[in-house]
Amino acid sequence: MVEPPSQNGEINMINNIGFNSWQNWDIEIAGKLADARRQLHFASQFIAAVGKCYLTHQPDDSHTNMCWEIQHSALVGRMLQGGEQCKFGISPTKFALLKISAAGDVTDAFTLSGKTMVQAENWVKQSLNVSGYHPDQFSRKMHYEIEPHAVDGGAPFSDDILAETTELGKYWGNAHLLISEINTHHPGASEVRCWPHHFDIALLITLNPNASPEQVKTIGVGLSPGDANYPLPYFYISPWPYPENTELLPSLTGNGFWHTKGWVGAVLTADKFPTDKDEQSQIKQLQRFIRSGIAASDQLLSAKE
Incomplete structure (x- = not known):
């Protein structure tokens, strides 16, 4: 019990x-969050994809999940171990992707406003390469589908959300x-x-x-x-x-x-x-x-x- x-x-x-x-x-604005949520959801797939591509796969898929880190106000993936230790996250308060060191410092960031998924993917690959991870190993294709949004078809992320x-x-x-x-x-x-x-x-x-x-x-x-x-x-x-x-x-x-x-x-x-x-x-x-x-x-x- x-x-x-x-x-x-x-x-x-x-x-x-x-x-x-x-x-x-x-x-009062709880009913106005759906579009921003769907854009964040697509951006968060970069964090999941890093886990899928560079971490040991777990039966429960936990290598792709994230935790909320209060100090960064961000959803953050698990630490990469194969090169320079680092992890990636997404900050809703900055509407940005983050790269975080093993010491917990944000060493790089990519603001999503006005940018595209392709530009974000290029930043992720460059950040991985700098830390010793082969960028060609990265793919943002996941084994599930999420609710569609125009950003997945090339539209830029909104700059007013x-x-x-x-x-x-x-x-x-x-x-x-x-x-x-x-x-x-x-x-x-x-x-x-x-x-x-x-x-x-x-x-x-x-x-x-x-x-x-x-x-x-x-x-x-x-x-x-x-x-x-x-x-x-x-x-x-x-x-x-x-x-x-x-x-x-x-x-x-x-x-x-x-x-x-x-x-x-x-x-x-x-x-x-x-x-x-x-x-x-x-x-x-x-x-x-x-x-x-x-x-x-x-x-x-x-x-x-």
Whole structure:
């Protein structure tokens, strides 16, 4: 059984997060982020492609994923080891690709505004070559498809979406803080990572790690910046395996609701966040939702025993 944080745990989580790290969302523009999100998604594929081309492949595809690095306000890939140690990232607040040294310093950057995917790819290859990685080994072709955008056909990245990309950065940054705190409460939880296919940042709680793959039970907790399911950013908590009966699902708090089309999970969309721009209101509501979603998922999975 998963033990969700108590009411006191909620207060401790707020203190741990700290208001200096939390960035209030501007809920009024949450519905205007889709185009910027799709452009960032395409740009992030360079980070995933570096992992695909230069790192040892992992069965779960984790060599292609990213983490949120607070010091850079960026989604950053894993460290390359074959030449000079370095890693690549994408900063929503700068709308730029970053090259980061093993010491954590940004050694080069490529601003995306007004540039094309081809120009960005040339910069990535040049940066790899400088650090001793064969640029001809690089290919941005991935083994999955993402939502299309004109930038993939040669159109330049927009030069007037910095406010929107910065706002999206707040979602990944705040989600990283919240989900990392969940990680400390659940020893069976995975790393908090951003996955390049769906662009969500998430962790996975494994309830029975010693079970066979066919019997394993998990709870995924994450944030999507928006997708075909919901154009707005949304938090989700999803049990696996999904419950067979979705007619009677446990109640949720914090304005959450159940998604049952294609997958099953508790969802909280950005239009249901507090609009008063108060840190405590936003954090407390999200923690109520997360706590109830984890408890509900655990209840559903326990019923399968």
